[in-house]
Amino acid sequence: MDTADRASVARRAAEAGATVANERFRTRHDVEQKTEKTDVVTQADRDAQAAVIEVLREACPEDAVVGEEDDELKRVPESGPAWIVDPIDGTNNYVRGMRVWGTAVAAVLDGQPVAGASDFPALNDRYWTDGETTYRNGDRVTVSTKTDPEACVVTPTMWWDFDARGQYGRACQALADRFGDLRRMGCAQAELAAVADGSLDGVVTNLRAFPWDTVAGVAMIRAAGGRVTDLAGDRWRHDSVGLVASNGRIHDTLLEAAREIDES
Known part of the structure; x- marks a missing residue:
């Protein structure tokens, strides 16, 4: 096949x-x-x-x-x-x-x-x-063509347990400090699809995401011209820690934000 x-x-x-x-x-x-x-x-x-x-x-x-x-x-x-x-x-x-x-x-x-x-x-x-x-x-x-983070809309994805809500707060703060606006859909595959079609400019989490929540959307983003990495900036895999997906043009800024989530 x-x-x-x-x-x-x-x-x-x-x-x-x-x-x-x-x-x-x-x-x-x-x-x-x-x-x-x-x-x-x-x-x-x-x-x-x-x-x-x-x-x-x-x-x-x-x-x-x-x-x-x-x-x-x-x-x-x-x-x-x-x-x-x-x-x-x-x-x-x-x-x-x-x-x-x-x-x-x-x-x-x-x-x-x-x-x-x-x-x-x-x-x-x-x-x-x-x-x-x-x-x-x-x-x-295709992914969006935006290059100015302050004109971009991004989202923190996945969900942080109650004992890790500080990370959720830091994720929102790190993104709000750098980007124009935030969205949270409560559906990771919808968020990833939105990056693929340019409705969103980036998606980020510091968590190890489940493959059923991510792999289809990751494939779509890459085929649509975007970039998906782990927190180190290496190519994302189904077992990676963290997921940073973007139109590619704002990826470095999104990585900066992602790396602040684990800071205490």
């Missing part, structure tokens, strides 16, 4: 999961907590993941699947093909009836992203990449 085929499978799988989730959007949900009060899951998450995996198993029955829910793998294999699934990224938004959530599916080979798709049905936006170009609703998109 070539990369174009994997991109097509990712699109079909993301659409299948998003369709299941959207059918239950703004209906009653029994919400379960995972490890934190803001880390929640619903039966819709599980059923959407099952719909995604059904598509993947039909197309690529031997490939590994890394998924947020249930018993799927939790680590990305370093060799061979694999798929990374987030059935509902932004579950907190989803259960509150907010529209910013979606289903994300990424294809990786030997640990490197080669294609991906993120489907946001409540926003009527579908993103995908074949590793060379990124599309939104069929139209090619």
Whole structure:
């Protein structure tokens, strides 16, 4: 299967999961907590993941699947093909009836992203990449061309536990000191897609992000002309500490801000 085929499978799988989730959007949900009060899951998450995996198993029955829910793998294999699934990224938004959530599916080979798709049905936006170009609703998109940080909009992404809220405060302060404005969507894949299409200029966290929250969006940003690194400025991987994603033009300034988050 070539990369174009994997991109097509990712699109079909993301659409299948998003369709299941959207059918239950703004209906009653029994919400379960995972490890934190803001880390929640619903039966819709599980059923959407099952719909995604059904598509993947039909197309690529031997490939590994890394998924947020249930018993799927939790680590990305370093060799061979694999798929990374987030059935509902932004579950907190989803259960509150907010529209910013979606289903994300990424294809990786030997640990490197080669294609991906993120489907946001409540926003009527579908993103995908074949590793060379990124599309939104069929139209090619690219990162923004802004070079002045004071004219840029950026976001602190992921979520800091209650015992690390000082880091969240420092992230917001470091960004506010350098950039024109901040946004926080509560859905990492939506934030990364927004960098890919130029709606946002940068995304940053000092945390080690889960692959299902990030890999599809990272692939989109790179294919759209952007840059994604770890806190040291090295090329980001699914197991990197920190994630700094930008249009490339403001990356050094975003890195400066990111490195202040851990300072006490």
